Amino acid sequence: MKKGLLITLIVIAAILLIGGITVVSTYNGILTKSEEVDGKFADIDNQLQRRADLIPNLVNTVKGYAKQEQDIINSVTDARSKLAGAKTIEDKSNANTELTNALNRLLVVVENYPDLKSSQNYMQLSDELAGTENRISQARRQYNEAVKE
Numbered sequence: 001m002k003k004g005l006l007i008t009l010i011v012i013a014a015i016l017l018i019g020g021i022t023v024v025s026t027y028n029g030i031l032t033k034s035e036e037v038d039g040k041f042a043d044i045d046n047q048l049q050r051r052a053d054l055i056p057n058l059v060n061t062v063k064g065y066a067k068q069e070q071d072i073i074n075s076v077t078d079a080r081s082k083l084a085g086a087k088t089i090e091d092k093s094n095a096n097t098e099l100t101n102a103l104n105r106l107l108v109v110v111e112n113y114p115d116l117k118s119s120q121n122y123m124q125l126s127d128e129l130a131g132t133e134n135r136i137s138q139a140r141r142q143y144n145e146a147v148k149e
Contacts, residue, residue: 033149040143041089047136048083048096054132055080055103058125062106062113072109076102103129 059073079099086092110122 033146036149037143037146040139040146043139044136044143045092047132047139048092051129051132051136052080052083052099054125054129055099058106058122058129061119061122061125062110072102072105076106078102 055076059076063073076099079095079102083092083095083099086095
């Protein structure tokens with residue numbers, strides 16, 4: 001009888017040990033994935049900040065050519081400020097959408113100023129902004145993939 005009890009206790013201990021290892025391993029995996037998601041969001045945040053940092057230079061370049069387009073320039077500046085002040089993911093997302101819309105209106109204005117489009121400074125800033133937009137898209141894709149996992 002004692003031998004059977006000992007074997008039962010060993011089996012129960014082995015099952016508990018295997019269960020404990022599985023729980024700890026799963027928990028560590030979840031924590032790792034959670035950190036990965038946070039890291040991917042930080043990548044998006046970094047690219048949004050990069051874009052926000054480029055905007056003052058772009059706005060100043062456009063200001064020199066399009067003084068009468070002050071409304072659009074102000075909307076870009078305001079949207080940039082909202083993005084810089086956003087704290088939550090939802091606020092950042094909303095501010096980013098507003099900034100994207102304002103930048104799209106600004107690009108329409110630029111179409112009306114052929115001299116501006118040929119300005120070396122504007123062309124360089126525009127290329128940097130386009131590159132940043134691509135980086136934001138890539139960071140979003142990676143973030144979404146990390147969230148799925």
